[in-house]
Amino acid sequence: MTIDSLYNKMDKSNYYIGRVSQVYRDNSIVQVENLSVLSHRKLLDESLIPNTINYLVVIDSVRGIFLGEVFQNKVVSSEKLHDSINFGKTESIYPELNIDIIGIMTKDDKKFKLPEFMTVGVSEKVYFANKEVIQRYLQSVETTKTSEVQLKSFATYLDMNNVEVNLKPSTLFDHHLFVVGATNSGKSTSALSILDKVIGAKKKVLIIDPTGEYRDAFSEQEIKKLNLGIDTIISPGKLTMQQWSVLFETNGNTQSAVLAEAINSLRYQNKNGKACCLEKVGKNIAQLQKDLASIKNHDNDFDVSLLPEQIAAEAVSEPNRGSEYIYDSFKANANSYLVQKVSYQLRNTNFLKFFKYDPKLNNLLNEIQSFIHTPDVSLYINSSGLGASEGVGGMIIDLICNYLISQDDIHPFVFFIDEVHRYTKSQYSEEEFHRGLVLIAREGRKKGIFLFLTSQNPQDVSPVLLGQMGTLLIHRLTHDDEIRTIKNHLDEYSVKQVKKLNRGEAILTSVNLIKNIYLNVKKCNRKQYNDTPVL
Structure with a gap:
């Protein structure tokens, strides 16, 4: 792709701005030919307003065609400047544009791609982006290389004359x-x-x-x-012991084992049709272990409401001599926190409303x-x-x-x-x-x-979790601490715009986009119960 093929309807000289005069790692500066170049004009059906910011430019380089965005437009204030303006000598005033390089298109490419470590060079010519360039840019917004079909548009670009936004599912x-x-x-x-x-x-x-x-x-x-x-x-019968441990957030010590023993005991009780917990104190050790071993894989259901009582009943130990379980106060004290935690869950929440057979x-x-x-x-x-x-x-x-x-x-x-x-x-x-x-x-x-x-x-x-989110759709936020949390996902300009977004407007930032894009989300026709009541 050559720059002349992008300006085939009208000669590119009509879009000429100036030359690159300074190159830095994070931005470049363009020396504008003269102040009259920044005046508003119309070319064919295009309207150019170059005396502002946030518009696109292209740079004709030996490496390819660079795409840049203007983020600063300035004229150095001096006595000579004021005299030149007063006497109408705008050709002697040389404004400067600061541009951020966001993409490059080599001679073998048809779309822009991320510039990586490449950038423009001093003295290279800079031109306003015409409709063809903007169209190429919109086609290049996504960096994903999958061949999947794009989703239907859910928004329009805020800064691109309300052009429809079409993105692939993988991009989002x-x-x-x-x-x-x-x-x-x-x-x-x-x-x-x-x-x-x-x-x-x-x-x-x-x-x-x-x-x-x-x-x-x-x-x-x-x-x-x-x-x-x-x-x-x-x-309850569909949950594994590991899932019960996750559910009650047991610690890494003995709580998981105690919880598993209590659930196993309640499954035995449910198998025998008994609606009470299994008391182990005074029971024959060998016989009780044999009974508990009779539980089959399909004997999974139990009464969750009995769980705190059963955990307390698990505080038993085997004596040095004798064949019956005895009460163990040490285990009872160790299990007391788990009993309190499970009891609170069952008595003070809707837990039993959702976990039942x-x-x-x-x-x-x-x-x-x-x-x-x-x-x-x-x-x-x-x-x-x-x-x-x-x-x-x-x-x-x-x-x-x-x-x-x-x-x-x-x-x-x-x-x-x-x-x-x-x-x-x-x-x-x-x-x-x-x-x-x-x-x-x-x-x-x-x-x-x-x-x-x-x-x-x-x-x-x-x-x-937030660090694993590669794509953010950010609507208006007003609190500084909230904005600071997402600051790493945005550039400096976008951070300042978050407080200014109207309802329905958003910033889409993603590792799958060539740059952040500003959207106006379109409300769909599906029914949604989110209206705010009127006082």
């Missing part, structure tokens, strides 16, 4: 997508608009909806719908297993019954994440969690955040699990 999701913004900034509307295009493209989606605002957004033909705690529960209701883990192994099927889970502040919500999401990562032969899907800040904080563990989402963020891409998260505050998710 292959390094996970995080949508963040203050209340009423358009965050949920953007999420639904993207989901609309993903489901419309027949991609698999697993949706966790904590508020129920998406419950009528999709038809039964498009997606299977479950309501956690109403028509869907988590059967009922063959008439859907089992959540069975439904998820069917979903991940079935192509072209999406699943919606209404989790609004979990409550906004209860830790049981985070526990269930953590359970789902650990279950997903343990599966093989998964059909790739997008894992969407709205208002993820409800599920990230750990209230009962020694650690501040649940670990399941971090595990998905780190290892999920290898198995075809791509996160799509939304939150009002980036500080409410683990810094490790």
